[in-house]
Amino acid sequence: MPPSLTEQRDEVLRLLADDSYDGDVGELLQRAETITGQIEQANQRDARLRALQAAALPASSGTQQRQQPGQQPDDGQHPAVSAAEEFVRSAALEHYRAHGKRGQFSVEYRDAPAGTVTTSTQPKQNHRVPGIIPQNPDYPLLVANLLDRQTSDGTTLEYMRDTSGPVTGGGTWNKAAVVAEGAAKPMSGPFTFDLITTSLKTCAHWVPITRQAADDNGQLVGYINGRLTYGLDFNMDRQILTGNGTSEMQGILPVSGINTYQPGSGNTDSKLITIRKARTVQELAQYPPDSVVLHPQDWQDIELDTNGIGAFRVISSVTEAGATPRIWGLTVVSTVAMAAGTALVGGFRLGATLWERQGVTILMTDSHADYFTANTLVILAERRANVAVHTPKAFTKITFAALP
Incomplete structure (x- = not known):
């Protein structure tokens, strides 16, 4: 039987703590990163499972999705049309509820086009x-x-x-006009x-x-x-x-x-x-x-x-x-x-x-x-x-x- 995630984690922890370890350190670090990702994935799966088990459909609804008052049905094809819908549909709120509503989280809704993403290593420009x-x-x-x-x-x-x-004397900033061949062209303004x-x-x-x-x-x-x-x-x-x-x-x-x-x-x-x-x-x-x-x-x-x-x-x-x-x-x-x-x-x-x-x-x-x-x-x-x-x-x- 292959070792469990817990056993694999314990083994990597032991080797990382061993100052005399003479194996491939890079490979060991890669194993540690892989196991960490698998454990996080298992925790997320467990949280989703518990949230799904806690959800209950009305007896008369069959397989239809439950629709809360004030919430539009989410069939995967209709984007959220308000900050409230974006918030209640978010995975962040689901995760927050599943973990006892502790700490803080945020959800952003935009009704204007999204901008580019900047990082801490790239200074924001005016x-x-x-x-x-x-x-x-x-x-x-x-x-x-x-x-x-x-x-x-x-x-x-x-x-x-x-x-x-304002242009004085009843004039206009638009000086566009027909000009003779070779004549100087007028400049519009002033601006x-x-x-x-x-x-x-x-x-x-x-x-x-x-x-x-x-x-x-x-x-x-x-x-x-x-x-x-x-x-x-x-x-x-x-x-x-x-x-x-x-x-x-x-x-x-x-x-x-x-x-x-x-x-x-x-x-x-x-x-x-x-x-x-x-x-x-x-x-x-x-x-x-x-x-x-x-x-x-x-x-x-x-x-x-x-x-x-x-x-x-x-x-x-x-x-x-x-x-x-x-x-x-x-x-x-x-x-x-x-x-x-x-x-x-x-x-x-x-x-x-x-x-x-x-x-x-x-x-x-x-x-x-x-x-x-x-x-x-x-x-x-x-x-x-x-x-x-x-x-x-x-x-x-x-x-x-x-x-x-």
């Missing part, structure tokens, strides 16, 4: 953006998804910001650019969860999607709009050089009309707008705006339930991340890019304060990102006139 590549916009109702979204490979972001002022260097910012928060809830995939999905991921998304939307660029991400509104529009003194234009005039300001800047972001109270005023006989001026959102809100050809994002009385019109994908170093990463641990003795775990969610506002003139800030 991620320098090679240029501005506008794309046709997609219109989910989140401020973050109005922007072009890309993945950064470094912790520092460098990009060029167009700081060219000025600043090199902007900034860092990617980490946004994170955590919530406590009981050990019993950690065994329930439905509750985990609820905690991760309903509290953690939503909190990160809302914070990102707010910072994209108003972040100070130092202790926070770079927001669009604080950037010098964006267009502004405010009705003049004594002007009582409605908010509906004000947005249309701000769109003209944006078009004259030669960066066509695609969306408008405003506070829910301001959007309410627009939707409830009526004419002299009490008929609603904006009717599409009223008659088309579930339709994407639009006004003057612009997609509307109504969010409390925007201050009341202010709005932002812009060509969002033309003007800014959201760079993400790290997608939503979910961590779970029992190593926090006295939570171990209280049978309580911690779930933490975090992401690293920042915004490159490379074309400020692609945006117009609106300040609505005060109502009489």
